[in-house]
Amino acid sequence: ETGVTQTPRHLVMGMTNKKSLKCEQHLGHNAMYWYKQSAKKPLELMFVYNFKEQTENNSVPSRFSPECPNSSHLFLHLHTLQPEDSALYLCASSQDRVQQYFGPGTRLTVT
Amino acid sequence: DQQVKQNSPSLSVQEGRISILNCDYTNSMFDYFLWYKKYPAEGPTFLISISSIKDKNEDGRFTVFLNKSAKHLSLHIVPSQPGDSAVYFCAASGGVRGGSRLTFGEGTQLTVNP
Numbered sequence: 001e002t003g004v005t006q007t008p009r010h011l012v013m014g015m016t017n018k019k020s021l022k023c024e025q026h027l028g029h030n031a032m033y034w035y036k037q038s039a040k041k042p043l044e045l046m047f048v049y050n051f052k053e054q055t056e057n058n059s060v061p062s063r064f065s066p067e068c069p070n071s072s073h074l075f076l077h078l079h080t081l082q083p084e085d086s087a088l089y090l091c092a093s094s095q096d097r098v099q100q101y102f103g104p105g106t107r108l109t110v111t
Numbered sequence: 112d113q114q115v116k117q118n119s120p121s122l123s124v125q126e127g128r129i130s131i132l133n134c135d136y137t138n139s140m141f142d143y144f145l146w147y148k149k150y151p152a153e154g155p156t157f158l159i160s161i162s163s164i165k166d167k168n169e170d171g172r173f174t175v176f177l178n179k180s181a182k183h184l185s186l187h188i189v190p191s192q193p194g195d196s197a198v199y200f201c202a203a204s205g206g207v208r209g210g211s212r213l214t215f216g217e218g219t220q221l222t223v224n225p
Binding site for chain 2: 090
């Protein structure tokens, strides 16, 4: 596998469920990111990790909980989500501060 | 506060013609700009970038122009091909909370008609 992979690609969950999104990068990068893309809106940065340490939390509700066990893996744990959380969740990685490489995203639907 | 704006949600162009996608920004601390292309069911892929010390960067059919005084950049695609049909995002880096943060525009859907 090369690049940035994300699983699952599609997820439907109820508001009381707990699920996790997984991201893995095979590029040797030291920074990883979670973005949310809602329809007709810009990509919204959620979290940034540098060398496994969280360096940015963009005022994300606590029902979203990131985890970065190492520089290659990033998780987004989800619990008690709301229907308005339905969106495309994108993971990205980078080696420097500029060019980021994105995964294909997880299309999340909260029912 | 939308710091990066793409005011055209869509653009339709004939194959072989030039496509011009526009982007405006408000934060004068931005010092690096990127364009990403996104196909349905895929993540954004990097296309081309430009540093604020330049006003033009060219890569094959793609050229990005930066006008710092107007806080405006544009992406020119010539000649346009049907495979270029995608959503194009403008992004900017730098600013007070710079570091690894990228600020994205809303995207422009480009359709190239055969």
